[in-house]
Amino acid sequence: MTRYFFHISQSGQTVLDHEGDEFASLDDARTNAVKAVRELVAAKIKSGLIILNEHMEVRDEADALRLIISFHEVIEGQLKR
Template sequence: MPKYFFHVRRSGAFKEDPEGIDLATPELAFEEATAAAREIMAERIRMGDPANGDTFEIMTEDGSLVATVPFRSAVRLE
């Protein structure tokens, strides 16, 4: 099963996910990243923190970019 890494890009800084997660498909990795972004954004809202422009960059073990998931895209604001 392939391993996907959910690296975070925040204000130009890049924070690597050192562990990754085993998932069967890139689509499942996208769904997992979206769910994680939703949880992070919900926690920020509960804490009164600003919703910023963080983005997950989903990559494979060989460093190929599979998808990007802006945290804001995971939350419906209407």
């Protein structure tokens, strides 16, 4: 199991995930990250907030960047369904 950290970057600021979560694979971490982004986007929309150039960075235990998940790409993916 590898521990992955999910940092959120928005408006030039980054909210760091100091705890992270363990996953069996990077694909499992990606699935979790996309689900979390969907929930964040839904909460922002319900609150009437605008989604700008926000993204989630997924980093491993060595702080290596493994994924970048754009909020806009997640929204576009949902709209194509």
